[in-house]
Amino acid sequence: MAERFHLPPGATYLKSHSVGCQPRAAETLLRDRLLTPWRETGEAWPHWLEAIDQWRAALAGLIGAEAQDLCPATNVSAGLSRYISALGTATTRRTILLAPSAFPTIGYVASGLAAAGWKTGYLPADADVRDPASWAAALDDDVALVVAMHVSSVSGALTDVAAVAAAAKTAGARCIADCAQSVGVVPVTPALWGVDAVLGTSVKWLCGGPGAAWLWVAPHDRSTLDPMERGWWSHENPFEMDIADFRYAPDARRWWGGTPDVAPFILSTAGIGEIAAIGVPAIRGHNAALQAMLRDALEARTPQWRWPSGAIGGTLCIDTGTDQPRVAAALERHNLRADFRGSILRVSFHAYNDAADAHAAAEALS
């Protein structure tokens, strides 16, 4: 895999839940699609827009979606905020339901809308986010939107998005899945889930760096939702330039907003290219094998730690309890790049990790 990715020299990189390694193709793609047309032609925009279309097509291919249903977003927070901005006129319900273990920004975005009349509802702290019944029990008739984390950033829990979406639908609510911690290592298949929308990002498992997140909106809402947050690139024809005549684009571009951002989406295209070439099922299998290797080597010897149970995504989230300082020091000493949420150690194996990395981790942590 060293021919596909830059692996940090002298270190074992186990933080693909954070950034992911840089594709070797990234620098060249950035030069070819961003810098060179800008330098050479004096007419960069047609090239830049084509580059965004190439990103959209690559991502659509990876997740089995139609390109027209994908919209660039700067980050998951912005994508969620924009999505919710369309719901006020689409429903009279005003509660956004999520789990307290959701990535904090989800709660910050939702609760930020209190002044606009939105309420944030949480599952009980002890509810199992993987059990659709937990969601069904919390779905009252004021819930407009369920925000489900496909994979939890703090526990690794893998949620059956289709089941949660079905529960939401039964209760008359929409469901959006946050796939920031899954896309690239766990199959993300919006069109098969019966979900209303999906958020994802290129930083982490897609190895594309920050700034290139995305919102997928289901075909059934292609032209029914009108985002209040918008800009000239949400217009059916951005170049019409009539300030008094805004018409939403008939597809996911309506979520786009202002002047397109380019560089992050070119970087992301390089990452998606590598992930697609290797194949997400292959990455998932490889990841599971390395997870098993680490568990086999270490779990029995660490009875004081809490290892994950049940379905998880690409990251092993291991609660090291009072051992945390010792474990952190060991990581540092062995140049292992992993991190913590509190006492929870997060270890991620990607396509570019191998058995030697799992052994190195087992040795360092034992």
Added chain:
Amino acid sequence: MAERFHLPPGATYLKSHSVGCQPRAAETLLRDRLLTPWRETGEAWPHWLEAIDQWRAALAGLIGAEAQDLCPATNVSAGLSRYISALGTATTRRTILLAPSAFPTIGYVASGLAAAGWKTGYLPADADVRDPASWAAALDDDVALVVAMHVSSVSGALTDVAAVAAAAKTAGARCIADCAQSVGVVPVTPALWGVDAVLGTSVKWLCGGPGAAWLWVAPHDRSTLDPMERGWWSHENPFEMDIADFRYAPDARRWWGGTPDVAPFILSTAGIGEIAAIGVPAIRGHNAALQAMLRDALEARTPQWRWPSGAIGGTLCIDTGTDQPRVAAALERHNLRADFRGSILRVSFHAYNDAADAHAAAEALS
């Protein structure tokens, strides 16, 4: 200037109102601050955040602002949308006032908020946007926000932002200035204007490419405005990770939102570096001299065209009327990169243009 910027070979670039030429430093800076730390360290984020701080400091230096009052935004539309999202709780007024000649996205953003109770008010079509009395006459007691274009993208009109801000203040409204078409070629001095906020972008005269816009919020509103649109990087401490405890950052970071975008701000830093090194007053003087050269050579010979009168920014916006097709063909034939809004020809001279460019334009257009 060819040592500072890549000038498109074989063409005369007169479209700095659109993109601007690429700084030669851009590729190296992108490698040094984005790609290399990502490849080499396995801990990219501290380097990336430092790069954003460097961008913020560079921009603050250029516009005489404090870095803490500057927040990154993806584009002007997103910055405006986010700014307005804080006003609903700060005032009971609900009208956003702008000129019909504002860049269309300003109107699209404002009118998109109708469902949230916002009204969009326009100056009369024949009002002079440069006359503060035009604004004063339209400022009724429902106006919460005046959006003034520092330089018009369609006429080039240069507005005295301080005078408009004073009129707004007298009427109990806030004022935000859109400096997308001025920053880099006309002095932009938020702290001296008495304005409440400023929007700008790196694409165009700052030669930084798309994706790196910004919102400056006046010190008097540093901690009084609470944007509804937010994310974990709007938090006083993004790494606190407590979904139930959001506290706004005590400065412009509160407008930031989700996971930071990096690449566009590094590119922008390269552009700001060149502009600052040359100096905006010098660029302004050079631009004015080349504008005068073109006018001297061409205006008297084109009585059928409408040339701008009064104060303008960096772009000559010349209404070519029914000559437009002929003029467009001439531009094409002479490899002059300029563009049109309808029949209005837009010609921009930047630091990297020279007398030969003005002569080439005069010759091609006569």
